[in-house]
Amino acid sequence: MRNVAIIGCGQAKHGRRTDVNQAELVAEAVWAAVEDAGIAPEDIEAYAVGNMQGFGGIAQPDLVFADYIGAAGKPMQRVATGGTVGGSVAHLGYYEVASGMYDVVLAVSWEKHSDSAEPGATTGLLHVAYANLSYMMKVGMDMRSFAIMGLAGAAAGISAYQAAFYMARSGCGIEHFDMVAAKARRNAAKNKYAHLKWPNCTADDIAKTEMLIWPMRFGHVCPASDGASCVIYASEEAVKKLGVEKPVAWVKGVAAYADEEADQGEAYQGTAVVDYSDQTGAILSAMKAYERAGIKDPKKEIDVAEIYAPFPHQELMFSERLGFFDDGTAWKAVEEGVTEIDGDFPICPSGGVNATNAIGSSGMQRVVEAALQIMGKAEEHQVPKDVRNAVAHAWGGQVQFNTVMVLGDSPKR
């Protein structure tokens, strides 16, 4: 496998973007990345793209924007892995360069929620759940049960159970979720691309928001954003050939593992996942990515992490599964301020997915933000400590897909 560097990053402004259509939104991130890399569009040899299928109301938006991003006449591939897709697109772009197939590859992922009436729900989630619901209706589910399902359905519903599981496992309280959400809003206020910004937000501010379904408050929930994120990969030879002089971020190891889906599976079959906060897929992905990156002790060798955590308990849970804290102890680190931008182990200094969630974009945005921290270009939310290694994580599917990418300031030897 060849060494691969991220030579350019681009993000569209995330939020409610009624000023652009999907193609323009994607193009915004792409041209920002091309400009950042300081290369010409002709230098890009192949494109890896993807979003959460169906969420923006267009089933296959990649069909309409190839020419907006200069992909006409070049290879372009789309991946779809649900919420994890940004991470998977980032991996695909990396595979294409690491394998020796291409020297310069652009990877972009995006989401445009606001085009759908109930963001994402109608066109996105129903097409995932409709088959199961139809089947359950056939075997005699009544309307009351159907409505109860709606109380805690989809990713937010599964995550609410997961939060309860995590509380049982770690002994933390809702006040810790408040702290994590407040940190996300505060950090987002320093990030010009973020969606939900709340300067000086405190845990008390979050605690005052409405309880949607215990243990999840309104203040804990991520927004449905529009946005796009993009990185450009180059092989070690191409970095030299293109004359890239500014700092780049080197990909040191990637891994992605699937687990059994949590909750009822296809057509209401049971699964053997009885604790949603187990996240075996995240543990396996992290272990393999560290092995490939030559990281022996993630607690000491990783300097900053961007975790895919739309809900605050997930930042705690995943930071344990990814090996940054011992099982059930991350909330203590949050109490002590360890995960703040200026803490010993900053987590999601960008504000993370909890403050900005354009689903397809979110996984890629973690890679972008981790790379920016390594390059020292995160501006206001740059962590003050020296960043040698950073981790970008993505999560999705039916709670069971995970991707992990380890980035570093020097190529792997």
Place this chain on the structure above:
Amino acid sequence: MGLIKEKYEKTMQVEGEWNIGAYRYKAPEGYLDEFVKNFRDRKIIGTLCTGCGRVYVPPREICARCFQKITEKVEVSQYGEVLAFLVSPPLEKGKVVIAGIDAVQAGFLKEGEQIILAMVRFEGTSSSMVLPLLNAKPEDVRLGMRVKAVWAEECKGALSDLVGVEPAFDVRFK
């Protein structure tokens, strides 16, 4: 891009509707029908994987851990434990809208009721089911509490026969 940004502050919006018509969803024949049919006799029948000994409720056809076909059926206990739970606030109109239907307005859910949802593992099984927890106050619910199945007065062999679970007998030292 420059031109687009200079010219427009907002994109043109065109309202659209999409009638997707009828779909045919395929599901394995029989296995869930049988599970639900047994509800008529107030029995919970799971499937047993002979490879790893896991018992699945709801039943599943293929064990994802062993990747083998499951054919054995076993009746499991009516008692179980709460693995995780959620508590809704008192329900109001306009709060639970699913695919454009207001569940309170339509009468599926009662105004003011507070719903407790529990993830229940029935004794002897290796999987869990989401069921409403009935006849309990939110403040009395705790993780690991023992619950038992609550059946409809008249069971017809439908998914709705299993109404939910309620706290099992509580024996304490006094």
